[in-house]
Amino acid sequence: MTTNRKEVARLAGVSEATVSRVLNGIGPMKESTRVRVIEAAKQLNYELNAVASSFARGKSGNLGVVLPHVPKVHLFSTYYFSEILSGIGEAVRSKGYGLLLLFRDPATVYDYVSLFRTQRVDACIILGASAVDTDMEGVNRLAEERLPFCVMDQRFDNPSVSVVAADHEQGSYEAVKHLIDKGYRKIGFLNGSPQYSNSWDRMTGYRKALNDAGIKLDESIIYEGNYSRTSGNRAANLVYADLEKLDAIFVSNDRMAIGLMQGLRERGCQLPEDLKVVAYDDSDAASLTEPPLTTVKVPFYEMGRLAAEKLLSRLTDKDETETVINEKLQTELKIRKSSGN
Amino acid sequence: MTTNRKEVARLAGVSEATVSRVLNGIGPMKESTRVRVIEAAKQLNYELNAVASSFARGKSGNLGVVLPHVPKVHLFSTYYFSEILSGIGEAVRSKGYGLLLLFRDPATVYDYVSLFRTQRVDACIILGASAVDTDMEGVNRLAEERLPFCVMDQRFDNPSVSVVAADHEQGSYEAVKHLIDKGYRKIGFLNGSPQYSNSWDRMTGYRKALNDAGIKLDESIIYEGNYSRTSGNRAANLVYADLEKLDAIFVSNDRMAIGLMQGLRERGCQLPEDLKVVAYDDSDAASLTEPPLTTVKVPFYEMGRLAAEKLLSRLTDKDETETVINEKLQTELKIRKSSGN
Structure with missing residues (x-):
């Protein structure tokens, strides 16, 4: 590898350091020099992938994803x-990075900074x-260090926390409004875990849709599951x-809706005749259930692609390193x- | 844990910070100091978690998983x-490792060794x-280097390639035999891609089941898909x-079976009356389809857990480092x- 870079440098008539800077996309560079180095590298079949270039910069070449450990799931x-x-x-693949999955125990404070x-x-x-x-x-703690990270689909009050999320208030509002528009007034809600x-x-979308239609909220038909x-x-x-x-x-995800419908059918219910159901996610299973x-x-x-792309571009674009992502x-x-359609 | 670290520091004759740096692999560090800290930690039964000890040994603490890139999938x-x-x-989580996913382009020879x-x-x-x-x-190439790796669900002739797989010949034999036992003789086969x-x-299981029942193979009712x-x-x-x-x-996976049944229903077929179907995988969707x-x-x-556990135990158990996995x-x-039940 060292020999190769030396050869590229000689052919292009520049220093080895310049070859590195061009191939790693670091810093300002005269366009003519850049072209000369790239041409020389091509001519010598010198291949430098994103990972090699990450190492050259003392980086891991990995985007980390930290997931909660949920027993049995x-x-x-x-x-x-x-x-x-x-x-x-x-996103990670198209930029030549690796995707490092790490599991955290939800009961302890995870040390992201390390x-x-x-x-890693x-x-x-x-x-x-x-x-x-x-x-x-x-x-x-991670936000304090101004490190490049992003939280998926969970809002934080801290304005320096980057977040990519979906508009679940709007989604829920439309789901409930759809039922109201079809003439239903007694609309229950099976929500997921309250820590998210x-x-x-x-819940906000559900309440708003009822309120806009002049339907009084009935707490006795609000149920809670855990998205399973x-x-x-x-x-x-x-x-x-x-x-x-x-x-x-209205049910907060497809999985709970499928479990609910199965349970109702076992008790002799006809669906959708006895109860109309609107779920959430549009997973693969959604179109396979009956109804x-x-x-x-x-x-x-x-959402995943956008978060990864934004983070990876922060790494290479110096103008963006301090930008908080909020999508x-x-x-x-x-x-x-x-x-009931 | 703090007390322990203090004890390790005292025995090794270094500061607590140095203990941390050695155990977390944060360099640079004199080799003699590194060895003294590790020896002291061992002597005191100071438990290094897998990641810390990997770093101390100059390891990544990561199990790699290399996946093919399939556009749009x-x-x-x-x-x-x-x-x-x-x-x-x-398996990776329970041993404190990280899971590094890397994508390979199926058209080129992937450089696992690097x-x-x-x-990484x-x-x-x-x-x-x-x-x-x-x-x-x-x-x-990877097998030649005797590095710890394992191929999932694909046999290689090379006896030094470790493999964890399922017995698909037996699975297919039983699937087709089930149909034969129910009295069906004209049994077609929609297989997946031939490179696996x-x-x-x-195919071997399908042929064997027909043969054992004295049913002549009819090539005209063998079809090919690509598992989608x-x-x-x-x-x-x-x-x-x-x-x-x-x-x-008999269909080689659930996804193709679902697509096939949908297509047949669109052409006016009644299922299972017009055609009995046996699929493969038992995915989540299998119990949701109608029928x-x-x-x-x-x-x-x-299979995934077994392969990872075997590999990770090879890393720590010196007696197993040369063992080829074959499950x-x-x-x-x-x-x-x-x-038709």
Whole structure:
């Protein structure tokens, strides 16, 4: 490798340091010099991929992704994580980086800063963060250091925390409005775990849609699960007992909706006749259920790709190194049979 | 833990900060100091977590996973990859390692060896390898170096290549035998891409089951897809035209089966009345389709976990460093309505 760089330098008539700077895209450079080096490198078949160039700069060449460890859950098999990771993976791959997945114990404050200090990662995305103290403290410490990182789909009050999220308030508003527009008034809500800001946002959208239609909120038909299929199935008990109070129900993700519908069917319900359902995510399973799910499509893949692209461009573009990322992507209601169409 | 570090520092005759720097691999450091700290830590049974001790040994603390780049495919959202990765992730997490995902271009020979040389990974799992020349050459080069790696679910003739796979011949045999036992004789086969050994194994199992039942192989009802839903949907054209020649069809994965059934239904078929279907994988979607799929359950999660555990124990157990891993896990037929039950 050293020999090669020397040869490129000789052929281009520049110093080895200049070859490195051109091939690693560091600093200002006369265009004619840049072209001469690239031509020489090509002529000598000198290949420098992004990883090699990262090492040359004392970097890891890795984008880190920190995920919560959830016992017994096959995290990569959930639509939420698999789609976000696919999007991150695409951005990382196209820039020649590696994707370093690290697992954190949600009960302790994760030491993100040392990931950077030990040069395991050049930048970092945090998935599955919540408003519990340990998560907030870990993220806030990272923000203090002004290191390149981004939180996915969880809002923080701290203005120096970069976030890429979806607009769950708007998504939920449209989901509930769709049911109201179809003439339903008694609309229940099965929400997910309260430690996530996107659960609060769904609640805000739900309340707003009812309020705008002059429907009084009925706390007795608001249920709570934890985004798992099992928790949806468990909620079927309560929902079944409340059927007379319900025309329809809005459910915070497809997995819970699938569990709920299965539980209701086992108790003899006809769907969508006995209860209209609108779910959330538009996962692969949404169009396979019977009836197929009306659901809010969330651009998880695009969110992952956008976060990774923005972070990686921060690494190379000096003007952007201090920019806080703050992106909110729009959702889209997919209308199928479960809402009575 | 602080007390412990203090003790290590005292025994080694260095400051606590130096202990930290050695154990976290934050250099530079005189070799004699490094050795003294490690010896003191060992003597006091000071537990190094896997990552700290990796750094102390000049290791990355990462298990690498190399995946093929497939344009437009959300790789993590396919059941096959997501489950294997979940299993790998669980093993990696429980040992305190990181999981470094790297993408390879299937058209070129991937330089696995340099992943080890540049200390990006301590061990490596190769997913989605096939029998095409570039894949075989990359893997064979790696095998020559006797580095700790393992190929998932793809057989190689080279006896020094470690492999963890499922027994797809047995799985396919049982799938086809199930149809024969139910009285069907005209059994077609929609196989996946021919560059994967597990496609050949499925073919062997299919042929063997027919042969054992004295049924003559009919090449005209063997179809080929590429394991995607779209390719299953495309095959519906041919299968529909051949319906009179078919009682049933064995399909090499659930995704193709779902695409095929959708295509047949769009052409007016009643399922399972007009055609019995047995699929393969037992993905989440298998029980959601109408009719639910009879399918061969493959222990992908266990395969991933086993490969990662074996590799990581090779790293720490000196007796095992030269052992070739060769594991074949059993599958299980899940009987549902699509095969006419």
